[in-house]
Amino acid sequence: MTITTQKPLVRIEGLHKYFGPHHVLRGIDLTVNQGEVSVVIGPSGSGKSTMLRCVNLLETISAGRISVGDQLIGYREVNGRLHDLRVKEIAAQRREIGMVFQRFNLFPHKTALYNVMEAPVQVKGKNKAAAKKAALELLDRVGLADRANHYPAQLSGGQQQRVAIARALAMEPELMLFDEPTSALDPELVGDVLNVMKDLAKSGMTMIVVTHEIGFAREVGDRLTFMDGGVVVESGDPREIIANPQHARTKEFLSRVL
Amino acid sequence: MDHHQPGHAAPVLNDAVPVRHPGRWISAIIIVGVLALMVQSVITNHNFRWDVVGTYILDVKVVQGVGWTLLLTVASMVIAIVLAILLAVMRQSDNPVLRYTSWVWVWFFRGTPVYTQLVFWGLIAVLYPKISAGVPFGPELFSVDTSTVITALVAAILGLGLNESAYLAEIFRAGLKSVDKGQTEAAEALGMGKGKIMWRIILPQAMRIIVPPTGNETIGMLKTTSLVLAVPFTLDLTFATNALANRIYLPVPLLIVAAIWYLVITSLLMVGQHYIEAYYGKGVDTNLAPAVINPAAAKAAAAVAPSAEAEPSLKMDFPEDEAK
Numbered sequence: 001m002t003i004t005t006q007k008p009l010v011r012i013e014g015l016h017k018y019f020g021p022h023h024v025l026r027g028i029d030l031t032v033n034q035g036e037v038s039v040v041i042g043p044s045g046s047g048k049s050t051m052l053r054c055v056n057l058l059e060t061i062s063a064g065r066i067s068v069g070d071q072l073i074g075y076r077e078v079n080g081r082l083h084d085l086r087v088k089e090i091a092a093q094r095r096e097i098g099m100v101f102q103r104f105n106l107f108p109h110k111t112a113l114y115n116v117m118e119a120p121v122q123v124k125g126k127n128k129a130a131a132k133k134a135a136l137e138l139l140d141r142v143g144l145a146d147r148a149n150h151y152p153a154q155l156s157g158g159q160q161q162r163v164a165i166a167r168a169l170a171m172e173p174e175l176m177l178f179d180e181p182t183s184a185l186d187p188e189l190v191g192d193v194l195n196v197m198k199d200l201a202k203s204g205m206t207m208i209v210v211t212h213e214i215g216f217a218r219e220v221g222d223r224l225t226f227m228d229g230g231v232v233v234e235s236g237d238p239r240e241i242i243a244n245p246q247h248a249r250t251k252e253f254l255s256r257v258l
Numbered sequence: 259m260d261h262h263q264p265g266h267a268a269p270v271l272n273d274a275v276p277v278r279h280p281g282r283w284i285s286a287i288i289i290v291g292v293l294a295l296m297v298q299s300v301i302t303n304h305n306f307r308w309d310v311v312g313t314y315i316l317d318v319k320v321v322q323g324v325g326w327t328l329l330l331t332v333a334s335m336v337i338a339i340v341l342a343i344l345l346a347v348m349r350q351s352d353n354p355v356l357r358y359t360s361w362v363w364v365w366f367f368r369g370t371p372v373y374t375q376l377v378f379w380g381l382i383a384v385l386y387p388k389i390s391a392g393v394p395f396g397p398e399l400f401s402v403d404t405s406t407v408i409t410a411l412v413a414a415i416l417g418l419g420l421n422e423s424a425y426l427a428e429i430f431r432a433g434l435k436s437v438d439k440g441q442t443e444a445a446e447a448l449g450m451g452k453g454k455i456m457w458r459i460i461l462p463q464a465m466r467i468i469v470p471p472t473g474n475e476t477i478g479m480l481k482t483t484s485l486v487l488a489v490p491f492t493l494d495l496t497f498a499t500n501a502l503a504n505r506i507y508l509p510v511p512l513l514i515v516a517a518i519w520y521l522v523i524t525s526l527l528m529v530g531q532h533y534i535e536a537y538y539g540k541g542v543d544t545n546l547a548p549a550v551i552n553p554a555a556a557k558a559a560a561a562v563a564p565s566a567e568a569e570p571s572l573k574m575d576f577p578e579d580e581a582k
Contacts, residue, residue, distance in 0.1 A: 058446065094448070094449040095448070105440035106444075107441065107445075108542050109462050109463055109540060119449065123450055151540070151542075152541065
């Protein structure tokens with residue numbers, strides 16, 4: 001439970017996504033308030049990762065709208081008509097949104113420190129000394145100050161994922177997206193990553209977390225959304241849904257993962 | 259849990275008798291024997307004329323030929339690499355015009371013999387006596403004689419470089435494709451632009467895949483330069499040694515002279531390649547710190563020498579800056 005306001009930061013309205021003939025998102029509506037931790041669960045293939053990837057345009061939006069803050073993601077609306085944004089404008093929108101991937105996707109040819117410094121220096125034009133100082137502080141925050149000069153291949157999965165979180169935070173985003181951040185980790189490494197995410201939630205970061213960690217949803221989540229077959233089946237207070245799911249599909253899913 | 263508590267006696271290491279390999283010894287003796295016979299025959303056979311090899315190995319014309327061959331190799335490879343990066347990036351572009359242009363370039367320059375291309379570059383001054391710039395179908399701004407711009411050397415370098423660019427483009431394309439898609443996504447999610455993603459994230463990783471076959475192509479190019487007599491360019495190593503051989507009617511020793519020089523240059527190029535591979539393999543091919551492979555061993559090491567572990571993390575240098 002975190003400090004939240006009633007001011008919506010992310011608005012997903014009527015989101016549809018087709019991959020060729022496959023209709024994977026069938027009208028998703030989701031609002032995330034400022035400072036809220038919104039947890040999304042569901043069986044694999046339910047479209048939860050695709051929805052998350054639409055928010056920073058790693059997937060194009062087939063129908064519907066997503067807005068973050070006052071920005072319409074991916075489009076400019078002129079006289080009621082949508083115009084695609086240019087690559088540079090999309091990149092500018094992405095700078096406000098941090099993303100953490102299931103497979104970490106750290107840059108293997110750069111040390112932990114340089115992974116974290118890369119975007120502030122190259123994208124924001126921050127000077128190297130300041131970026132290094134900030135990066136070391138972030139690495140310290142995720143408990144990896146002593147691993148700054150290690151390459152990703154020299155780090156465990158849990159350490160890599162924490163570097164990846166620090167790398168995303170280095171851009172000082174207003175929203176963080178987590179795409180199954182602990183699914184590729186050995187069980188004993190999951191806790192460290194979840195702890196970093198809990199601290200982040202407490203600090204007031206707005207987060208959308210796609211995960212299978214029901215415990216995290218219950219403990220940290222402000223809202224839990226259960227997706228199946230490309231639609232939102234159920235959405236509400238995490239503790240209520242987990243204790244007392246209203247839909248048969250939610251019940252069945254929770255009984256299998258709990 | 260931890261069997262390596264500090265203070266405990268070190269374990270007695272297993273002293274097993276290794277498997278014996280008599281076959282290795284027998285094959286080594288046979289090969290060394292055959293090799294010794296061959297070397298002896300080459301040295302004692304007077305038809306090789308080693309005295310002539312000795313006379314001409316450092317001949318001014320030969321050494322100059324080595325220089326020209328090196329120049330041709332390096333210059334044409336530089337042109338080929340620059341074009342290949344461009345062609346490989348164009349091939350991946352969203353812009354269909356660029357994609358198609360890249361495909362046609364590779365199709366043409368890979369599909370015609372390098373010898374034919376070199377002849378055409380040599381004939382360019384005949385085909386187009388003047389190079390001029392101006393408004394298409396309009397007034398001419400300036401004009402020069404082609405033969406003063408496209409000298410035999412320029413024709414040879416262009417011919418070799420453009421031909422090679424087609425092959426290298428495919429090597430670069432394979433390298434770029436080998437980098438995990440997650441790398442692009444991670445960089446995009448950080449808000450990096452296309453150029454920076456290619457130049458700072460994708461290409462450095464692709465280089466690991468690109469360098470070995472490019473080294474291969476460079477060594478191939480070293481010897482392909484002997485075709486520049488098609489231009490005709492007549493100062494390279496093969497032409498120089500052939501000319502000397504024709505003058506003294508002794509082809510064999512001068513072929514040996516050329517072969518020795520080609521081997522020497524190839525060996526040097528291989529050394530260079532080794533260092534380039536090591537540079538682009540950093541973080542991936544470099545030996546991993548014991549901390550990762552065996553946490554228990556690292557802990558034990560830290561207990562023995564606590565300062566050794568702490569020191570590197572305090573020294574935050576900028577390895578990338580040093581490399582530049």
